[in-house]
Amino acid sequence: MSTDSIYVTPEHELLRDQVAKFIAREVEPHAAAWEEAGCVPRDVLRRMGDAGLFGLMYESQYGGAESDALTNLVFAEALSQSTFAGFIITVLVHTDMASPHLHHAGNAAQKDKYLSRVIKGELITAVGITEPGAGSDVAGIRTTAKRDGDEWVLNGTKMFITNGVHANLYFVAAKTGSGKRDMSMFIVEKGTPGFSVGRALKKTGWLSSDTAELVLDNVRIPAANLLGEEGKGFYSVMKNFQTERIALAAMAVGHCQRALQLTLDYVRQRQAFGGVLWEQQTIRQRLSMLDAKTRAARQFMYHCAWRVTQGHDIVQDVSMLKALTGELVNEVVQTCQQFHGGMGYIRETAIERLWRDARVLAIGGGATEVMLEEVAKRY
Template sequence: MNDPIYFTEEHRQFRDNLRRFVEQEVVPKAGAWEKAGKVPREVLRQMGELGYLGVRYPEKYGGSELDTVYSAILAEELGRSTFGGFAVTVTVHTDMASPHLANFGSPEQLQRYLPPLTRGEQVCAVAVTEPDAGSDVAGIRTRAVRDGDHWVLNGTKMFITNGVHGDVYFVGAKTDPSAKGSRGISIFIVEKGTPGFRVGRALEKSGWLCSDTAELVFENCRIPAANLLGGENKGFYQIMRNFQNERMVIGAAAMGEAARAIEMTVQYVRDRKAFGAPLWDKQAIRQRLAMRAAQVEAGRALVYHCAWLDAQGRDCVKEVSMVKAFCGELVNDVLYDCQQFHGGFGYMREAAIERMVRDARVEAIGGGATEVMLEEVAKRI
């Protein structure tokens, strides 16, 4: 795969160093993480020490002060690991949860929470989705009521990545019950161990097995008023602002996974013989892989175009929605073909392709289902 034309030597060095880290510290070990159901903290601390957990945050909080293109590189390389659970554990921490704090936190909140997050000493999660409110954020039912110097939270969150083993949670709740639709939502910082807050259960998934996913329960959970993030009743704007980054990152990870799957499959069909010749000699197979490679190149180009637009401060809601819809569907199409060309071996749990097929499915669902994304695009064309 070719680099985008605006890649600098710094971009390439960042990518190459990260790829070496993933190949040496993740790929040989992540099979055990899948069985354990979590990514070890020491790996996240290693990533923090190397600067991968605070790519776009200020140096005074442990960040590197880089731009959106580096976030796309990070997500793509994590996707290439072939372990979607590892990729989402990290990207939720770096690009879906902690940006709420980085974008809207007070100086005191930033100083308290951001340095340990960028160092990998603590893990964060964003808790917006509920049993009846996913892509439809306006459907949030969790309530927060002011009581003196505290807010009292009641409600349930569902499908929360990093929910079981997280330390800091950014929780969306309705603070103005009279407000209609998306109005009247606020975001709160809730720490693990806060009375009234508990993990209801760890959820079992089809894929992303080394990523922990939880149901969270808030029962008269009292949190200090100082833990309100970014102002009362402004949560919907905060959520929508970061959705664009979240969706771009999911698209980048999907294209990393798809590109790696094609590489693995090309090698497999060159080695695998059937009817007296390598599978690569079958025109139908090599042409299908060639088309998939072309589509992944197009998806990557769109991802990096969006990242560049965002880095320039330009509106890219339409393009990011295209990324999420196109890349989320494409990675599933690519993995379907790659598994097919692996034959019976591709259906075995020992095959990386089998795991990647399971991991890819949710990329057309999480962060905004394809159908929702296409409606966003349709509004703007």
């Protein structure tokens, strides 16, 4: 299946090849064991950092490549050719969902202290926004931060935090005033007194991704750990959602591509009803239509990333993209699983793993219904 995009350059192809080789060498032979262990080994992430893959859009003075959003998308899509989504999301949370808060809002002292180590993979990051009573409704968070002299005191609980168990550095949203959107972002280091993992969460998919409930019980951090302007955290979160949602779209499109290729390979050799399954017209036509939808979604995804490079307001487009790809990946993967028959329901097969892992892409990072409301209110 050809999936070339007009936005992809020879330099992008080199990056894609680098990521593919890393996955083939470092991930695919070992990731089944990571699924059992429930996390990705930190030394693997450190090797990704050493390879220059953790700072594509960050400043060169800290070891970044100062690339653009298209390059970052190529990386996310290439990463998503792995069939182990727990590994993929572990990386993408670090590169596209957590550390961008430091990149966008951090001051010079904060970047000097942390950013080069984040880019090297010495510090793995997580972002603490979601709470038991506040998921897509970011303004509904109840964690508080109160100023006490030269410190901030944080109290609250965060839920569904990817990298939550094993991260070293957390960017935490907390209310700093009485207004609905009056919140700020804070840097919290692992090991800070009062900051703990309440429990590791068991999930249906993304099994090699560690996910946690986090508890903040009178956590005292220096005033210097305020990230960005006080009271402006809501807008920082909203801004970063666009990067996050493009990355999740890339993950969805990557799953579609792999599921289709796995299924094409399978139905071309699977014998049934006196011949191979590929001879069944309905199978050929449904796979062809799903491939067409995937290619169309992919071009829209690249167009969104290109619009970022041009400085456009992309909230409506990215909300459309997130809703579209989150639903599409579930349609594609479920159909592909169906065409695998009983083998599609056997644990440890790639298509069964993709089926489990795809479901959350219509929920995480903004549920489909929330995304469509973001689209509708901008007409």
